Amino acid sequence: MKVNRVMTALLLGSLATGPLAQAQAQTKRPELPVQPSSGPMALSLPQAVRYAVQNKPSLLATRLAEQTAHAKVGETKSQGLPQVNIAANVADNFKLQKSLVDFSALGGGGSATTLTPSDIAAAQGGQTVNLGTVALPSTPVPPQAFAFGLQYAGNTSASVSQMLFDGSYLVGLKAAKVYEELSKKQTQQAEIEVAEQVSKAYYSTLVARARLKLLARNVQRLDTLLYQTDKTFKAGFAEKLDVDRLRVQRTNLVVEQQKAQRLTEVSLALLKFQMGLPQQQAVQLTDSLGAAVLDAGALRRSLGTANFNSGGGVDGLGQLPTPTAPATGAPLANQPTATNTGQPSQAQAAFNYNNRIEFSTLETQQALAGLDLANRRAGAYPTLRLTAAYGLSGSGKTASDLFGFRGPDSRNSNGYPNQNWFGFGNVGLALNIPVFDGFRRKYQVQQGRIQQQTIEKNMETLKQSIDLQDAQSRTTLINALDVLDSQQGNMALAADVARVARIKFQAGVGSNVEVITAERDLREAQTNYYGALYDALVAKVDRDKATGELYQQAK
Template sequence: MRKQISLLIAVLALLGKSYAQEPMPLGLQESIKYALQHRASLQATRNEERIAKARVGEIRATGLPQINGTVDAGNNFVQQQSFIPAIIADENADPNAFIPVTFTPAYTSNATVTGSQLLFDGSYLIGLKAAKTYTDLSRKNTAQSEIEVAEQVSKAYYGVLVNGERMELLNQNLVRLDTLLKQTQVMFENGVAEKLDVDRLRVQLNNLKVELQKTQRLMELSENLLKFQMGLPQAQPVLLTDELAEVDIDMGRLYPQSFEYSNRIEYSILETQRDLAELDLRNRKSGYLPKLLLNARYGYLAAGNAFSNISNLSNYLEFGYVGAQLQVPIFDGLRKHYQIQQTKIALDNTKLGFETLRQSIDLELEQASTELTNALDVLEAQQESLELANEIARVAKIKFQEGVGTNLEVVSAETDLREAQTNYYAAIYDALIAKVNLEKATGTLLTK
């Protein structure tokens, strides 16, 4: 019976392993690439880009031949009458008298095919260019959304990296402090240390365990945030393959001397918006130009006072027409004039936006550069403080074990060490976030 139970447990364990999801190995670039392919908000933005491309086809279609077919049959149950002078029917009638006459048949039917071809329309030609430019604007909007996603994924990825390193260090601290507690317990049992020394270390160990639990929860939360930013299912475990030591934070590389405003997608978008405003102005002005169209009609017509007259195909009469139509705008109450005034002002506002954007980019560059410089200075100082705290903790432990130091020094050194570690990893995270901000400011965060 015991063998059967053991076998059942083993089978269940194997089944559990088979259904467990394997962690997905992720580097930063792989994470960004996955997000660009699977993030729902980006897919919606790309759909808008597809709509813009379809809009070009819609506008182009208005310049192609337009052909329609119509079949119409009906009963004029109240036939319209017209008045004619009575003298036409009776030469002796009063010259001022009129009599009603029915000209409309009781039944009419016609089958017609109509076609038209736009020969010239200034608005159509400019509209076609504007549609293509709008497609370019949609593509740039998609690129801007991709940069924002890359920024969010990068920051979330670095958050997981920092929390993972911090949790690993806390585990090492926990092992070291647990070992020190056991050694102090032995010293207490041998009469070398006091019970107060043991209790102090136990309090420190308990506090460290609580801190480790908090860090583990933060680690889970940061992983969930990363998966959310990537568009990855929350149930999918991840395994980060990048290391903090591999992250390069080089001010010279991150802030190139030959920076150009065109590197920023926002500047490129504004250029396209200016082009659209100029095309809109040209389109308004083209409203003064004439339009030329080619029209054609061909069909059959039948009429009679009995339904049999239109149901018999031999009664249908053939007709056809082909001609050109010229539409010349003469006066519209100055409507186009005021439309052109509005469009010119809108174009001026778009051009003024370049100066505002350049100033904004300059400020953002200066701010991001300063933040990263300060973060690197703080990181250097915190790294030195961490090294000193490690050394102080190591010496305090040796002195206590050799009987020339106090337990209070050990506890104080451990407290200072954990604080130095917290400050160090906070400084690392701030430096990484500042790095991402500077890459975004210089337009180098996402390069294809």
């Protein structure tokens, strides 16, 4: 049925954020809804929006991404601070590595002392004898395996490095700030979407409840008519067919009311979901549907359009704008083009694309791409670092000997030095000059330039898309307002026809079929009115999104 189609559209579709304007008019930010100790939670639309902005899981996840971006900024800054490291190492060289050593390369053969008989006689005579040495022939010896070090070894050290110059780091600091700004804008865009979704769900529930009340009044009115007709039939002044027709009509209306009741419950569940509220939490909507009714006259004045009924300007503002007449004798190509769009002057004012969060986000991405290109170019600059290190290393035949920590003043039992730990230290500058990287940086710069050009083209496409959305939303809203006016008039006429039909039937000068037909037309007119109201509210939301006003309202 058409009624079910409209109710489903009210549930699944989007309703306007008209209440956001009401929230904007308030001087103070609405407080969060307060849940009483028992009973439902009272919710106005501003409270529902604020609750969702602070509690919806998807938006909380977006804020976590913003915190991640802030942490990345800190990570980038930390690279320019001193880097201090402490290292310690203990090793058990259970099998020492050996190396071949050619000891013969250290010198010739051996040597011997000569002692002659004359030397002996002279010595026995008390004379001083100088003994001479003779070189022995060297014997070739192959290289021998020799192990350096002891089984247990250890070392500990502390190192410090400080960046003195790095072009990529300087560019990275700027890029980090822009990246954090981009993350904040993405969070703002998510907040706008949440505010829009909650507002639509809130008014979807209000419209569903209003129509449910209307159905209840229709059932009550039909019950009254059925009771009167039944009394008339029992008195012999009506036919049983008239009573049966009304009963069939009532049965269909009750079924429709039950469906509307279920759809209203689902609509309320959708509102809780959009808010991030548990489904078991009872809520009470404090705003009325009257706050969502659009001021068609004010909207038409802001759009610079004409009234649907009169065809002239709204409230005597004048006729529809017409193009300027060309000057006599002037070529057609030289005529001004300000009115070629067919829109009035109010709609042709310069549009501020920065009102759209999508455009502002893309601008930030463009700035980030420019910094990325500068960072790739900075990779060709030299880097300079200051380095310093100090440490100790030791060794021993056993573990206890290693951890003896004997210094330069230590002596063994025989008086020989037995130091096992030795200090070392250094300080210096580390300069790195990129010379040739196989054209890798060249192609990286090309990719960065292409990325910039791609974003520029995307910005042009986005501008055209925004212009199209602006024109479409304006036309759609104007049409929706015209339909709303006509359907509101039709509903009033249908209500008057139904009232007259009932009076004629009760007076005995009208037929039962005429009453049933009039009631059916009235319900159809009511359904059409709510459908038109739904379309107008959605068109208002689209208009606010196209002009960026929804972003300002959400803030």
